[in-house]
Structure formats: C-alpha cells, structure tokens
Amino acid sequence: MIAAKTYHKCQSVEEAIALALKHGEDFRYMAGGTDVIINKFQGNDETNCLIDISAIPELKQVSNDWNVLRIGSLVKLDDLKKHKTIADHFPALLEAAHSVASPMIRKTATIGGNILCENRCIFYNQSEWWREAVGYCLKCEGDVCIATGGKKNCFSKFVSDTAPVLICLDAQIEVFDTDGVKLIKLEDIYTGDGVNPRQLNPKAIVTAILLPLDKDYRCVFKKLRPRESVDYTSLTTAVSIDKKGRIKIALGGVDPGPVVAEGIGMSAIDSLILQVFKKARVIDNDFYTRPYRKEMIKVFLQRSFAELGNTNKQFDN
C-alpha cells in the first residue's frame, strides 16, 4: 500500500546520514513514525526508502551541563515527564508534550519528530484518490490552494505543540548535518511557507534540543482543540517571561509557521498580542472557523498572561 521499497534501521547518526547520501532525495527519515507512515499511506510521501533512526541510543538521552538541558531528539513525548529537571524547570513543556495526540501515540512519537512534524491541512492530509477528486493543491504539486483559492501561498498549518513552548524557552536545536554539527535557534528553522515549512538540509538529523537552565522562565501553554485527546491543534499558544522580564509569545496551528513576538516587560503585552494576532495567517482549514480561531488567539493570550501575572507579581512593573 505504501511507497517504501526498502527499510533500514540505523544504529548511529553517521550510518543514517551515509545511507541518506546514497539515496539522493528518495528517502525519508523516520523517528517515531506516527505521522510519516500515515503520510506514506496517503501517498503524500512517495520516497522509496525509509531510514528508521528510532533506535539510535545516544539520541535518547537527557543530560544537564553548564546550565543547559540537553534533550535527545528521540526522547519519546511520554518519557519527558520521567526527567526531573524538565518537570522542575519546564512544566509547560510537559503540558505541551502531554497534549499531543493520544497516550498511545505519545509512547512512540518523539520530541524531535514533533518539532519537525509536517504541516497539515484538511485538503492535503487525504488519500491519493481524495486529492485527485478535489484537484491537487499547492502542497501536492497542484496549482491552487483549495482552502483559499489563491495560487501563490500554501497555508498548511504548523501543528507542533511542543515547538511553541520550546521557542518561548529559547530552545536551540543541535543539527548533525553533512558538513558538521551546528546549533540553530529553533524558530529559525521554520520558513512560514506551507509547502516547504522548514529550512533544514533534508539529510541533516536533529540530534538534540537545548534549553537554557539559568533564565528562570515562567511559561504558560494552551491548546484549542475540539476534544480533550487525539486532536491536532486548532490553536496552540505559549507565552513566557524570563527573570529579566523578557516576554515571548509563540503561536502554533494558525499559520504555516510558528508566529513569534518578543518584548520587554508586562507593559508590552498588549502590543505583542496585537502583533501576533495580525501576523497569524489563519485560514479555513480546520474544525473551527477562521474568525473563531482568530478571536481565540486574543482570549488565550490574555488568559495566559493573566496566569503568568498571578505567579509573577514581581514583574508587574
């Protein structure tokens, strides 16, 4: 049923990248695979080679040095809570991870996979037959966005729930690329383009997520979805404030990329909210309508800041 003639399970990053180099463009890395396999079932991914990296031991570690928390990219979403440092410093990250999909999927899906998960749209995440019937959209080599009727932009949704929180926590990712290891700010990998939502060498492997431990973040996470489990996000909001009063907002589910704004002090809040509200390119490709999700951006952010304020009286000025 699916287009993947060969399957390889790698024991090291080097082995995986070497294999990828052999296959040109015709491969797909797979961590947990809970999204990748379904995209393959539906014919949205027609690569012929699956490179399964889920067994690489060193990517499953969580460690803590020089005030930086290093979370291996293959740590399963369900396993994050087992690490006390994460629970102590970043409870919002646990909340976000816990809000992803269903308990069963979280036992397979990884944090690395979640930040790199493919954008979604109700007109794209469909079977081959379905997409033929509707007429192919921009994201599957068609020439029109079905949701908007536009011919230029694809507005598939960025749906990672952990990424907005990680962005608010100033996460960096460690990328093992064909030319060496790099550290990149997480938000910098997202392009905001629905067709190609990430600017990463397809052969590169994200090996870890790094979080500063010395900034005393307070962070509030919220997710809008019709049901209390299973669903992808219709709107994810994360807001944070660090010990210096620096405020950061990141939204998911309302744009092809995360929508991010930063400022200093609680007085900046209103303008930051307005900024992300205007920036978010919400369209009708979700269970909830565009106006409703737009409206909820404000409601969720105001509530989040109220919650932050309640626990952070000292930052009120």
Added chain:
Amino acid sequence: MNILKLSVNGKSHEVLVKGDEMLSEVIRERIGLTGTKIGCEQGNCGACTVLVNDEPVLSCITPALRFDGAAVTTIEGISTDGRLHRLQKIFVEKGAVQCGFCTPGMVITALDFVNKTPTPTIDEIKESLSGNVCRCTGYKKIIEAVAEYAEGITNDQLPITNETSIVGKPRPYIEANKKVSGSAEYADDIRMKNTLHAKFLRSIYPHARIESIDTSQAEKLSGVRAVVTGQELPVRFGVLPVSNDETAMAIDKVRYIGEVIAAVAADTEDIAHAALKLIKVKYLPIQEFLTIEDSQKDTGLNERIHTETKFQNNIHKKAELRFGDQQKGMEESDVVSKMTFEFEGVTHAFTEPHAATAFWDENGLTIITATQVPHYLHRALAKVMEVPLNRVRVIKPYVGGGFGGKSDPFPHEMIISHLARKTGWPVKIRFTREEVFISNHGRHPSQMTVQLGAMRDGTLMVLDADIAIDGGAYGSFGVVTTYYNGVLLQAPYKLDNFGFKTCRVYTNKPQCGAMRGHGAVNSRFATESLIDDIAHRLQIDPVEIRLKNFLTPNTVTIGQYRITSNGSRESLMKVAKQSDWKNRHGKLEVGHGLGVGCGFFISGSALPIIWNELPQSVVHLKLDFDGRVLITSGASDIGQGSDTMLAMIVAEVLNIALDKIFVLAADTLITPVDMGSYSSRVTFMAGNAAKDAAEKLKIEILNAIAKAKDIAIEELNLCNERVFSNDKSIDVGWMEAIGILVSKRGAVNVIGKYISPKLGGDFKGAGAGLSPSYSFGACVAEVKVDTETGKVKILKIWGAHDCGKAINPLAVEGQLEGSWHMGIGQAISEEMKYYKGLIVNNNFLDYKIPTSMDTPDIATNIVETNDPEGPFGAKECGEGALHPILPAIANAIYDAVGVRITKLPIKPEDILNELKRTKQTEAAMTI
C-alpha cells in the same frame, strides 16, 4: 524483502517481510493471529495495539521490520492455559465488551497502563484510554472494569453459570470470552483458501455521465483475475421496495463522489490497488446538486439525479399528515414558539470497517459479511445475481457494531459475489476507514421549522413541523426516515392538534439512511427545545410542563398509535430527583446549567419492509438426547447482545442453566427468517418468538413425562432442571426427563414465532411508526460553558429509559450508556463535512467521536413498566435512549448562559455569537 524474526506470544517466527509491511499485517496475515484489529489505519482508534517488548505499539502504523528480534504479545497471548487474564475476566463480567472489536486493543492498553500506574484515579484511567475508540459502551463500563482491576478486587458476585432463573439478572454476553481473548472471528478475520482480494475504483465527480471505461490495461496486469463494471450487474436494488434505485456499480452515470465504477479482483490487495490506477474513465461532468435548497428547485434543463422521480426537481419523497385542527390549536394557544433548526449529517462510525467474503459452490452463493440484516441481503443478492432465493446463503460472523450502518444491502456485497462467480474463487473485500465514511448511510442532514403552542397553564395545544432532509444520492431507508421525522412527534406528549409536512431530497453526496434513533432524533431535538422555550416563557418548570403533558399508559395517540406501557413519568421524575433539579435548575451561577429532555421511540416496526405474510420472527429450538437446547434464530447480534437475550429467555422458560443452551444465529441457510437488527425490534420480536418456542418445548417435555408416568400434566412442574409433581411422587432430573422425551422419537424440534397485532388507522401513511410497543425516557445534562471561548464541558448525565423489563440489565445499561455517548457526539462534536460533495473528515481524527476524556460521568437508570406484550415485559433500549440527551444538553446550555442554539453540532463559535447578539440586543434595549 528482509527476514524478520519475532517471538509472538512466546512462539518464534521467521517471516520474509517487505519494507512497507506494517506489524499488524505480519501478525494478521503472515502469522494468522486475527485478534489484533484494523479499525482506522491511522493510529487513531487503538484497535491494533499490541505489546512489543512489553511496551504498547500501534501495530497498524509501525513498520514490522523495526521490531526484528522483539517479543510481541497480542491479545491471544494475554490469557494463559486457556484461562482469561484477570483483566479480561473483569471486562467480561462488567459488560465492558459489546461488539468486541475495540476490546483487544482496549485490554492491552489498559493492562500496560495499570502495570505502570498501579493505583490510578478515574481521570487517569479515562486519559489512558483516550486513544482507543469504543463506539458501543460510552466507555463507562470499560472505565469501571479498569478501575476494578487496578483495585485488585475479585468479584464475588459472579453470575453463577448453573443458575436457572436468570431473566432480570445481569449476565455477561455468552460470547464475551471469545471477544475478550481475540478468538471471535469478524468478517475480515475469515480466511479461505485461494481468496482473491477486491478493490474498487470510485468516482471522482459528484454528478457525471460516464462516457467510457477502459479496463484493458488493468486486465493485463499480472495477478489480476477479473475487472468488472456496472453493465454486468444491471439489476437495481435498495432496502425498501419503493426505492430500488441503486445498482451495484454505476452504469452510465455517477451520482456521488466515491460511487463504485469498476472493481478488480486480484491475487493480493496491492495488485488490485495497482490495477485500479490502470483503469481509464472518461467522465462528462454535469450540474451537481449538493444542498436541500438546490435539490428542491426546478432543475430546468439540467439532468435530475434520478430521472425517474415524479417531479421536475430532485425531491425523492414528500409526505404530509394532519390530525385534529391545527389552526384552531394555534388560535387557542396563549403562547406559540416557533424556531428553525439545522442539523449536520452524522454517521455511525462503528469500529469494524465493512468486510465480506463471497464464494460459489454447488450450493450457489455463500457470503460471510458484516451485516445487520441477513434476510434483506439474502433477497437483494438473489435479485441482483439473478438466481433463485434458494441459491443464496448469507452468514453473519461477529459484527463490530452497526447502529444502522450495516442494515442496507450494500454494493460491495453484490460486487464481490459477482467477482466470485466470474473468477470461480472466493473474493474478499475489506473497506478502508475512508471507504466506510464514503458509504455513509448515516443520519440525514436536516432542516426544519417547528411550531409548538400551549395554554397559559402549560397544556400543549398544537405541534406543527415543516421538515426537509438531505438523502444523498440514493434511497436507502429514506422514505421511512422522511415519515419518522414527523410521525414520531405525536408522543410522549398528548397533542390533539398535530401535523407535519416533510420531504426528502436526493443530492450528489453519499446516501443517508437509518442511524440509531432513526428519523426522530433531530425532530425530537427541535420539539424538546421548543417545550423548554415555552416553559421559560410561561415561567413553568421545564420538568413540570413535561409531566403535565405526558400521555398516560394504555391510550391512543391522535395518529392512532396504541400506547401500552409508558414509563415517561417515572423516567423523568427519576432524573429530576437524582440531579436535584428543583434546587439547581435556573439557580446555578452563570456558565453552569442543567437541562432536560425526553424521548419516545418504536420497539420494532409492526410492518415488514417487504410486504409478506411471514411472521416478523421465527425461532427454532432443538432438544436432543444430550440435553442441550439449540436455538436457531435469524436475529443478528451486532454487539447489542441479542444472542444472550435469546438464550436467557429460553433458559428462563425451561428453567435450565445457560450452559445447556447453544445459540446459532444469522445464517440464512440454517436459521429461520428474522427481519433483522433494525427498528429496535429484536428483543421484542425475536424475544417473543424465543419465548413462544420455549413454552412449546416445555409442554413437549411435560407431556412426555406425564405420559410416561401416567400423571396429569397440570400436576407437573419444570423447575431448576427437574420435572416433579406437586406431591413430589414424581421427581426426575433434566437428563432423565430428556431421555424420556426423545425415547422412540428422537430429537424434538419446536417452532416459536412472533406476529405483530393489527395496529393503526386506515389513512395513507398510517403504517409509519406503528409498533406493538413504544419506549420512553428522559435525560438531565449538567454543563459548564466558558463564556469567553464558548466551549461546553458536559459534567454529568443522568439518564433513565423505560425498557419495559431488562431481561439482561448489564446489556441494557450498555445500550443506554452507548446511546447517550453517541448523542453527546452529535450534540457537540460530530458532523459529516463536505467540500463540493466530497467527504472531508473521513477518518477517526477529523470525525470527532467523543473520547473517553470527553465523556462525562453517567448515572444510568433502567425504568421497568412490564410491557403487556413484550417478552417478560421487555421492549427496546438500543435506540430510543439516544433521543433525550441531545436536547438536554442544548437546554442545559440555555440554562447556563441564556442562549438557545438551534444548530447541531453545537459549536463554541455559535454560542459566542449568540452571546454577543444577546448582549447587543440588551444594550440596544437599555438605550
């Protein structure tokens, strides 16, 4: 291909596996363990869950090769030495198993969860199961089972198997052990030698002429055994004789996106799939009709969906009935409430996708298929295959839920029968979840304007409804649905002036049909919303106004329905009391509310769908020298527990234990005709037939003893597996009695039957909704509404349903809880979304069935009124219970925030908009 080594349930396997094979495929198709189920192919239903090295894995979305060298435990490996695991036992005893399709995944998920969280809270249990879809139980009994397992309680109140007086006592399903251990075979689990696999090419246009189909390339593909198109099966069929408007595959034109155009039978599913891509179809798209409005209009020069319809539009059926004097009723009313309602379509979403295997041999056609109505399929297959009725055999295996969605004869059943005849091999089909959604047959999207008038004292004076329903491309049960929307409003309230106008249109979308609560769910919602509104306007308590207007038992409605037992009052009073209605309704803080709704439904249609003189149900009993009673019945157990019900009734009459009873059901060659599992008829009708048969068998036994012992039959008793005389001078055990019975005679066969009494008026349309008995019920819902987001959280449901008499209270509770759960879904989250006729949310991710976490605490009440004609007083409980829950939720939202939503599903956005509108109106009024 790679070699995969696996230890599965302790047994080593080495299999050659392709890179794209999922673990589920290896387990089911290579190793042959079919307890692991495939429900959604996306990891959203959890039915495929297995343990790999003691960790749960969704086997249908995980490549098998990932697990080389691993130890896999499937459901078949959970029990040891033929003994169920304690959790499995509790699932059985608690009634956590209904259709059983989700059970293997559910058990494995729960086992893993409790292993890791030995002392869980109820919320943690709900959360842990929230990735496993159950459509039958409403999760309540599953959650209770897991909680009990975690608490380590061993249940001492086990139903004792040798008990002889069991009607009214909770009893696990007789087949529950099989289901919970993964050995029950569903249609997709049937394995036959040399089976070919079928795949269907489906239309990509909603309305188009087929100009040509070129199958030549597909036929050439190696491994393809046959390619067939519509011309080969020209005979029309449909479940109702009045709308035989469908062919197995499209001929000349397609009427919806997804309609089958051609079918391939090949050696493997992959080959069949590849062959589909080689079939070339030339379409000429024509004007499509996608909405009720479009289909009601004159089509002008455009081609109608069905050119044989009466009108120059796409209206399929119109009906109108009027009783009393509605105009006078309106005039005499002090208050009239009128509202317009809109309902999206919803679908059954049973967990088991349609599947079937067909083959031909010297006995003609045999088809093993997931169906609710073997009898109507039997007739339809004979018609479409153009063979005599005696050349068709329909066998129903275990069925993973139906809810009305497996009650039509389906094109796929015709097509594989044809492919099997053409190729000479067995042919199998199994649907993808997307195909299940395309097949639909779910609840009709509906629009209606309803008016209700009342006197100042709350007496209801008049009801008028104007209804239009969207039937999709074909008829299905639609003519019945059209009527039910109207006629079933004539109760449970006394209405002397009542009438409705109703119409069903064809549209270029998948067809709609019968779904749990058939026809009356939406119009019931409307009526109960209006009563609530009138109560508020008259400042009468919504419970009081209902109590004031209920019909009494033993009465006749204005449309000449004969009401016998009637538990409306008791049901409503029960839920009002439990919810502390008097002290809480209208008195809770803003955003927090209570709402009430009532229901009414038929307990079996008194008229057969295809007019004939057959009894509605016949049950045969055979008793031979071994002392075991064989029940043969055409009734279809689709997870609702009808096999167990039959066994309990026979056991009760003969006063023997269930272990002396064997049920053989739903095989049209062997079992006598029963009309099938639809219209909530099985307990009432097949139950009565079983009771009739058992009583006859009892007389046979007593007669034999009376004759042998030379005593008057009146002196004899059959009790507790003994036959004894009043003076105890004669006292023989069961086996001895049977020995006497079969002596010089052999096995004894008796026939029981049920024929509905003549009912109803003699006007046109009088037959719609006639039933020998009716069910009643009530629900109270408690909700919280977030006034900033519009989100509704259902906190608690109190439900009560008059089922006459609960033959098996465990099964009845399961039906009620499942109904309420399904109703919650339609009320707040489920809808069939279309884009230009194409179903968009065709999977368990985007079609929003409430998860275990979205399901509130449920208080279940069985109300018993002992129906005079039901078996032991029993009547239906599987559909009617759904009706009151939807309006109860909407009315609770009104109580919480003062807005009335007249559109289902109720979306947060609609609540917010209404709140804003109300505020604006209020602001305008203060200025």
